[in-house]
Amino acid sequence: MERHEAAAGLATATGGTGTRRTGGAGRLAAQARPEAVVAVPAQAGPDGRRVGRPAAEPAAAAEELAARFAAAGPAEADLLATAVFGAYGARHLGGAPQQAEPAPGTSWWHGPTVHHSTSPLFRPLGYRRIRREAPAQAGALPTGGGRHRKPERPAAGALAATAELRTAARLLMAHPLVTADGPHGAALPLIRRHAEALAEHFHALLGYRLTLGPAHARLHKAPLPGRDLAGLDPAGYAALARALAGGSAAPAAYAPVPAPVRALLDAWRPPAELAADLLTASPLPATAGPEVTVRRLLAETPVVHYDALAPAERAHLLAAAPAETERFADFLGLTAEIRAEGVALLDPADELTDLALPGPGTLAQAALLLAERLVEELCPAATENAPPAVLVPDALIDGALGDITDDYGMSAGWDAGYLADLAAFRRDALDLLHRMGLAAPAGRTWLLLAPAARYAPRAEPEPPTGTGRHSRPATAPASGSASSSASASSAGRGRDRQAV
Known part of the structure; x- marks a missing residue:
């Protein structure tokens, strides 16, 4: 397999999590040395020498890690797990307003609302399906203005490469552990094909590392509060560390461990080299500069509230929100809502999220x-x-x-x-x-x-009935219909509320 290298990782800093919270993960990362971002076979450096801890250490590392988990409180254990495993998926709000983007400084309270649902339960009064236009292709060139000039388009190969890179990047953001025997194993060749570009983009944008092994790809993410693994408690995390030290991907090998851990390992299907990597690789530094911290929050969380940021982070986002969100539009295909209270990145496909x-x-x-x-x-x-x-x-x-x-x-x-x-x-x-x-x-x-x-979209009235010769007369809803019942209920509340 080809070897790929990227720039060196961020310098290690003590304390915090990149979101100004400290905990077990911060202490663990503070002890870790910085590593280069590489995409090479597990345990092999660009010069063929081993990197990280010796291969004989996973069992000892698992026991040390299990002891840390067992001694931690629930929140601290969750944060430690995100630092060690980094296996959480990105999370974004679904739905995009059909209305035009409002003026800068508009509040979410008074901005466009979402008319979005595939379920009749959530369709408003007067709902009419609106065909959403496909987003413009990244890298598309403006068409010529001459009368007989054909539109200029990028080469098919460049468009295909851009689409493949975005597909692989989105997959890794949603599923940071991709194994040959796992549910997304078919995408492993795609990740390998674009490994160098992926490693460079993830490192430059988010400070993340990408590593490849014979049967896996792993995106190393930074500690992030509130991203527990399958609801595991400290004892469950300790059992997970010990199970990984077993180095077997056979489901039968997980029988002695708790059911949530067994289900997680069955989904991961970790080959031996990935299990060793999870236990021995140095976690990402717990803190980062304001730019990288803001980007991580934009990429991984549904909403970045200005009031929740440190002063330097808030100043950066206020000044650079359009430029930062454009980077994610190009790399991951995400769109942005920039409002008076903060910024949210949305996925037009409603796919890049672990919660819907x-x-x-x-x-x-x-x-x-x-x-x-x-x-x-x-x-x-x-x-x-x-x-x-x-x-x-x-x-x-x-x-x-x-x-x-x-x-x-x-x-x-x-x-x-x-x-x-x-x-x-x-x-x-x-x-x-x-x-x-x-x-x-x-x-x-x-x-x-x-x-x-x-x-909370407000109901939009249907357009007035036409008066032309081909117009149909308006039809009043039946007295027992859902529309008339919802209308009566809405009127009784003293304000026009969209019926659901």
Whole structure:
């Protein structure tokens, strides 16, 4: 296999996680030495010499790591896992407004809203399917202006290479561990073909490393809070480290470990050289400069709120948001919403995310409806200087969730366990909104964040009935129809709320 090299990794720094949080991952990374970004067979450097720890150390490293996990608290263990394994996927909001991009400085509270769903449950009154135009091809040249001049197009080979590079990059952002026997093994030759360009792009943009082995590709990501692996607790992480030291990809070898760990290893199918790499490779430095930190947050999280950034990071994003988002449009095909409160990168294909919102299933549907009801009640007036967040009364959450459950629970076939346990339903729906950057805990209560307003579209009236000779007369809905019921319900709330 060809050897590929890229520039040296970021200098190691102590403490923090790139998001100004410290923990076990920060201490672990502070002890690690910087490494070059390489895409070569596991344990072999560009000159043929071994890199990292000797191959005989995985078992000892696994025991040391297992002890660290066992002694850590849940949050610290999650952060340590992101530093060691870096196996979390990117996360982005779904849906794009059909309206034109608003003027700079527009608040999410008062900006365009999302009319996006494939489920009739979430289609508004007056919903009409609008064909979305395909995004322009990256690198396309302007067409000639002459009357008989044919459009100028890039060479087919260049377009194909750009498309392949983007496909491989998106796959690695979503699934940082790609193994020959895993669910995405068919893409391994594509990653190999573009390994050098991928390594250079990931290092320059995000400070990430890309390594290749005989049967795997691994994108080393930086520590990121809130990205636990399959809900593992500290004991589960310790079991994962010991199972990886076994060096076998056979599912039968995972029988002694807990079921969540067994399911994770069965999905990864780690070959021996990847298992050793996961246990012995030096983690990425825990801190980075403002530019790289901001880019990592843009690439990996649904929303980057200005108020959540350190001063230097906030200053950089405020000054360079258009340029930074353009980089991700070129490399990953992501589009941007730049608002008064922050920046969100969106995937037009609604694929580059480990959580989907909008999405199928009980929690995603209920969380979206809950966000809409809360925005309806709490959205600041358009004349106000909109705050980045508003406090949500507990009674409003309970009442809105109760109404949603009564209205849609049975008809939408929602999970019976949630319908029977509204406390658990509330907890998990709010947790999903929190993970997606739309709500945040504040002591014993909650804050509704401005980006939630993008999911509360206002109903748009149908165009007036035509008067021409071929126009059809308007037809009033039947008295028992869903449209008339939804309209009555909307009018009763004192404001035009989009029916779902």
